[in-house]
Amino acid sequence: MSTVKHYTKEELELYRSKEMPFISRMKCTDHLKQCVECASLLKELETEDAFVAELRESIKLFDELSQSSGE
Numbered sequence: 001m002s003t004v005k006h007y008t009k010e011e012l013e014l015y016r017s018k019e020m021p022f023i024s025r026m027k028c029t030d031h032l033k034q035c036v037e038c039a040s041l042l043k044e045l046e047t048e049d050a051f052v053a054e055l056r057e058s059i060k061l062f063d064e065l066s067q068s069s070g071e
């Protein structure tokens with residue numbers, strides 16, 4: 001029985017941001033195709049990302065609103 005090495009959130013973050021070396025990325029892509037666990041972890045990161053982007057957008061909107069009323 002071989003032990004499968006799973007990826008951590010940190011590693012998947014590197015994978016996503018393409019800061020992972022090419023060979024490691026290839027391995028990771030391969031692993032993600034077969035591993036539901038790691039694939040869902042990657043999805044989690046993407047969801048967090050979308051949430052942060054949404055948050056930033058509403059902060060920006062708030063800033064614009066308070067700036068225009070300050071005129």
Ligand SMILES: [Zn+2]
Nearest residue numbers: 006007035038
């Ligand atoms: Zn895995």
